[in-house]
Amino acid sequence: MVMKMEGGFLNNLGRVYAIYTGCFVAFTILIxxxxxxxxxxxxxxxMYVAGTLTxxxxxxxxxxxxxxxxxxxAGRSVPAFYNGMATASDWMSAASFIGMAGSLYLGGFDSHAxxxxxxxxxxxxxxxxAPYLRKFGQYTVPDFFGARYGGNAARLMAVLVLVTASFxxxxxxxxxxxxxxxxxxxxxxxIAVYAGLVGILVxxxxxxxxxxxxxxxxxxxxxxxxxxxxxxxxxxxxxGVPIPQLMYGQALEKVAALEKSLGILxxxxxxxxxxxxxYEFMRMVNFFALAFCLMVGTASLPHILMRYFTTPTxxxxxxxxxxxxxxxxxxxxxxxxxxxxxxxxxxxxxxxxPIASLPAWVAEWTKIGLVTLRDANxxxxxxxxxxxxxxxxxxxxxxEIAGLPYVIAGLVAAGGLAAALSTADGLLLAMSNAMSHDxxxxxxxxxxxxxxxxxxxxxxxxxxxxxxAWVAGSLGADILFLVAWAFSIAASGLxxxxxxxxxxxxxxxxxxxxxxxAGFAVCMFMLxxxxxxxxxxxxxxxDSTNLVAARGRQVAWPFGLNSxxxxxxxxxxxxxxxxxxxxxxxxxxQEMQDFIDSIRIPTxxxxxxxxxxxxx
Amino acid sequence: xxxxxxxxxxxKAHWAKTSTLMWISMAIWFFLSFVVHIFARELNAITIxxxxxxxxxxxxxxxxxxxxxxxxxxxxxxxIDREFGVEEE
Numbered sequence: 001m002v003m004k005m006e007g008g009f010l011n012n013l014g015r016v017y018a019i020y021t022g023c024f025v026a027f028t029i030l031i032x033x034x035x036x037x038x039x040x041x042x043x044x045x046x047m048y049v050a051g052t053l054t055x056x057x058x059x060x061x062x063x064x065x066x067x068x069x070x071x072x073x074a075g076r077s078v079p080a081f082y083n084g085m086a087t088a089s090d091w092m093s094a095a096s097f098i099g100m101a102g103s104l105y106l107g108g109f110d111s112h113a114x115x116x117x118x119x120x121x122x123x124x125x126x127x128x129x130a131p132y133l134r135k136f137g138q139y140t141v142p143d144f145f146g147a148r149y150g151g152n153a154a155r156l157m158a159v160l161v162l163v164t165a166s167f168x169x170x171x172x173x174x175x176x177x178x179x180x181x182x183x184x185x186x187x188x189x190x191i192a193v194y195a196g197l198v199g200i201l202v203x204x205x206x207x208x209x210x211x212x213x214x215x216x217x218x219x220x221x222x223x224x225x226x227x228x229x230x231x232x233x234x235x236x237x238x239x240g241v242p243i244p245q246l247m248y249g250q251a252l253e254k255v256a257a258l259e260k261s262l263g264i265l266x267x268x269x270x271x272x273x274x275x276x277x278x279y280e281f282m283r284m285v286n287f288f289a290l291a292f293c294l295m296v297g298t299a300s301l302p303h304i305l306m307r308y309f310t311t312p313t314x315x316x317x318x319x320x321x322x323x324x325x326x327x328x329x330x331x332x333x334x335x336x337x338x339x340x341x342x343x344x345x346x347x348x349x350x351x352x353x354p355i356a357s358l359p360a361w362v363a364e365w366t367k368i369g370l371v372t373l374r375d376a377n378x379x380x381x382x383x384x385x386x387x388x389x390x391x392x393x394x395x396x397x398x399x400e401i402a403g404l405p406y407v408i409a410g411l412v413a414a415g416g417l418a419a420a421l422s423t424a425d426g427l428l429l430a431m432s433n434a435m436s437h438d439x440x441x442x443x444x445x446x447x448x449x450x451x452x453x454x455x456x457x458x459x460x461x462x463x464x465x466x467x468x469a470w471v472a473g474s475l476g477a478d479i480l481f482l483v484a485w486a487f488s489i490a491a492s493g494l495x496x497x498x499x500x501x502x503x504x505x506x507x508x509x510x511x512x513x514x515x516x517x518a519g520f521a522v523c524m525f526m527l528x529x530x531x532x533x534x535x536x537x538x539x540x541x542x543d544s545t546n547l548v549a550a551r552g553r554q555v556a557w558p559f560g561l562n563s564x565x566x567x568x569x570x571x572x573x574x575x576x577x578x579x580x581x582x583x584x585x586x587x588x589x590q591e592m593q594d595f596i597d598s599i600r601i602p603t604x605x606x607x608x609x610x611x612x613x614x615x616x
Numbered sequence: 617x618x619x620x621x622x623x624x625x626x627x628k629a630h631w632a633k634t635s636t637l638m639w640i641s642m643a644i645w646f647f648l649s650f651v652v653h654i655f656a657r658e659l660n661a662i663t664i665x666x667x668x669x670x671x672x673x674x675x676x677x678x679x680x681x682x683x684x685x686x687x688x689x690x691x692x693x694x695x696i697d698r699e700f701g702v703e704e705e
Contacts, residue, residue: 104675109656109670109671112674112675115674115675115678115679116649116653116674116678116679119678119679119682120645120648120649120678120679120682122682122686123641123645123682123685123686123689124645126641126686126689126690127637127638127641127642127645127689128638131693245676246665248666249664249665249666249667249672250665250666251666252666252667252668252671253663253666268671269660269668269671270660271653271656271657271660271670271671271674272656272657279657284654287653288650288653291649291650292649292650295649313704313705314704315694315697315703315704315705318690318693318694319687319690321686321690322683322686322687322690325682325683325686326683326686326687329679329680329682329683332679333676333679333680336675336676503638597627600627600630600631600634601622601627601630601702602697602702602703602704603702603703603704604621604622604702
């Protein structure tokens with residue numbers, strides 16, 4: 001039906017997605033009625049998952065295409081507003097949806113580096129990159145490296161960084177799918193991962209970027225509704241006003257009072273402090289290092305940057321970054337409220353209460369191990385030290401804390417799945433596009449016909465997805481720490497080449513190659529050695545490096561910096577090496593300078609240095 | 617696509633204005649991302665609607681600023697493009 005009004009679809013986006021949202025609400029009400037009628041929870045969970053996956057598959061099928069521009073860049077026809085929504089769900093992963101509020105709960109002020117880090121990067125995208133990448137107007141991020149620096153070496157290096165960063169990130173999304181599906185549907189973890197794999201392939205296989213774009217918009221609507229509803233109702237119950245983003249200030253005041261009476265020294269809102277509430281300089285340094293790496297990483301991750309190739313104009317690319325961060329903001333400025341309302345519930349209704357009369361959600365989540373309760377002194381009262389809650393439990397348990405029916409918990413699970421699937425889709429497509437377009441078409445077989453190029457792309461898509469599912473299924477949650485690596489890897493390998501490529505004409509090919517290799521190598525060396533050879537790295541770097549027990553290993557914190565922020569070494573090295581080597585070698589030729597001039601201005605033709613006309 | 621061809625001087629002037637806007641945006645970004653949080657402890661002495669101010673900035677203030685900054689800088693860039701006659705459509 002949507003396809004019949006093809007031209008019409010783009011003109012009727014508002015109506016199509018309004019009807020879709022209405023159907024989704026009706027579907028949720030239907031499940032609520034079934035719950036009321038006594039249908040067991042596990043069947044309701046199956047219906048939710050089957051229902052949403054079917055919708056994604058239908059969109060994926062309707063968006064099937066045999067055209068290259070549609071497959072790679074959604075026909076460059078995505079309006080800024082919808083590209084913003086698609087980017088938001090492309091961006092917000094299982095970690096944002098399920099994990100972030102929990103880490104704010106556990107880490108207090110300092111954990112809010114994730115809020116800053118996962119949003120601030122869009123300013124860099126908007127100002128430094130998106131409009132120029134859109135003007136450049138080809139298919140992939142490595143394309144830019146190929147055109148700007150000439151030849152295949154820079155292109156291949158960009159593909160290497162892209163695939164390294166995106167693959168670890170995608171595996172983490174599949175693990176996220178496995179965790180959610182196994183928890184809510186009672187599937188085994190491995191089966192859940194492969195079910196997630198099917199969910200990803202149905203969205204991307206037939207329609208590439210076009211299909212992924214329109215499913216990501218649909219997934220955004222589900223995930224944002226699912227995220228906002230439970231905490232809004234909880235806010236109404238606790239404070240009388242259904243605006244959690246504003247009202248959690250009241251809850252925070254109560255939390256602060258309870259912290260005092262419970263003898264908690266490090267208050268929730270207390271910055272850069274240890275457990276005794278004392279300020280520590282290195283905590284501040286770590287806060288800024290993490291925020292910096294996440295921001296620069298955001299601005300370097302190709303599955304995000306490639307979304308800005310899909311808008312009709314440079315101007316729309318620019319404003320679509322604004323819409324992206326706005327739609328991300330709706331979730332991120334709510335996350336701190338989740339953390340504080342959950343903390344209030346725990347301090348008020350769990351700690352200091354008799355074990356016999358705890359709220360029902362505690363027992364529920366104790367069963368699956370997300371909450372642990374040990375009456376160490378056998379007095380029948382919950383003490384602060386006897387209660388532990390895992391970070392994933394905060395968002396997942398909020399519907400029950402608010403006393404809502406299972407249908408809302410199922411909605412949250414559907415939202416978490418949407419977040420994980422949409423991100424995995426984007427990552428998978430970024431990788432298969434880079435390998436089929438940049439490696440196969442641009443380097444191996446430049447004469448390949450359209451049909452063959454798309455065939456290769458689809459085959460790669462399936463292979464990469466299977467490989468990802470296999471790694472996720474066999475290693476499971478042990479590899480979740482790898483997510484944080486993706487940011488530092490992308491930032492160290494790509495950021496300097498992208499920014500300098502637009503903003504400094506003097507950047508040349510030897511410079512950027514040396515810079516990318518140096519940044520990437522420093523980052524990978526630091527990541528691997530700090531994680532797996534901690535004591536050795538400490539020996540190498542000296543006493544300012546400390547060892548922290550994590551994941552059953554002794555992980556080194558180089559110079560006292562958390563190992564996930566090693567981009568703080570890689571990024572400056574990349575810039576420095578790029579600039580120094582560029583200065584020492586011949587500046588780029590005039591044709592390259594003309595190319596740079598032509599992408600700096602929104603109108604006019606792009607003058608590629610090798611004389612090839614850009615596809616339009 | 618009857619795009620206006622900028623002279624060398626015009627192109628330079630357009631890029632100079634674009635660069636100035638970039639530096640202003642980066643300065644605001646730097647302030648929201650780093651400078652304001654250095655003073656989190658001091659700002660926490662002030663409480664508004666239950667929020668210690670330093671905490672509010674890290675939880676909601678900076679990111680609200682980012683959203684406004686993104687829309688503002690893109691409209692300011694549109695103005696620059698219009699001034700030089702290189703806006704699209």
